[in-house]
Amino acid sequence: MPKEESDLQSAHKSKPRSRPARVYSDQFFDVRIAPARGEQGELFVIASRRSGTAVVRNTFKRRVRAVFREKKVSCLGYDWYFYAKSSIKQCLFLHISGVVDTICREVLPTFLSPV
Secondary structure, three states: OOHHHHHHHHHHOOOOOOOOEEEEEOOOEEEEEEEOOOOOOOEEEEOOHHHOOHHHHHHHHHHHHHHHHHHOOOOOOEEEEEEEOOOHHHOOHHHHHHHHHHHHHHHHHHHHOOO
16 A cells, blocks of 8 residues: 555544534434534535425525624534435525524533533
């Protein structure tokens, strides 16, 4: 095996990704949070073809990113996963915004505190 490939593999396997915990679920999407692999957390929006047409899926992704920008939600310390469901066509920006507010205010403090 060439040295470049082994270096890439070892760098990729340096810190395993822990399983995301579901913190919210409704008819439009699921939200899961996991500790970040690196220093900065990331935002993942997953919308499969079952969720709708490309226009619907991309609109949902733009809305989720816009909520994080508007609310200045920091992903530091954990990764956010939004899994779209088949009814995202009816999902409004205000609903996504309210869910993110609720998670930041009520769920994250309990999720991140040691037990």
